Amino acid sequence: MEFLSSRVLIRPADRERSLAFYRDVLGLATFREFPGGTVFFLGGGFLEVSGEGPGGSAGVALWLQVRDLAATVEELRGRGAPVDREPRLEPWGLREAWTSDPDGTRIHLVEVPADHPMRLDTR
Template identity: 70%
Template structure:
């Protein structure tokens, strides 16, 4: 199988409310729009909000992982938009700083800051 492109699809209960959340609250840039949907840039991928789903939560184990530069600043910015974290920022045992929020349908969004000394940011190549 040769994968040429991919994106995460979200089918919210209220497409306008969810589109506004991802666009206005999270500040995701729009890649493209079409009748009934919006595709957002999501780091190195895409998030498409379209159609109508049942709403009301996330599939078991499903979450959106978003790396941010400064977790405290991101949480403060979201707070200014009326978004309270489901779980306050904390340092996880695996060395990442994380906070959790939810979209309007309850889909978990994990906000992640990678500390400067974490292996994900450390050049481990031989000199």
């Protein structure tokens, strides 16, 4: 079995509100648009916001790696995003903070410290 690409699909309660959040607050770049949907670049994958549904899901979260967690949290705070949990060092060695989209989907913002085993990019 071979997987060539992947994306996370979100069916928000209010598509325009969620598009504004992901585009304007998180600052994600648009990969493509189609009638009823928008696909954003999301690091090594994609996030599709399309259609409408109940919005949010208690079991779904996005994991977004950032270079500077403190600066990212302050930038998001300045753009009006909620900071649901302030940055902290987790027992597994990653620095994390949480925000959420307009439907309550949790977004984990993660900084991988330079000495962490996951660190592949040593810039």
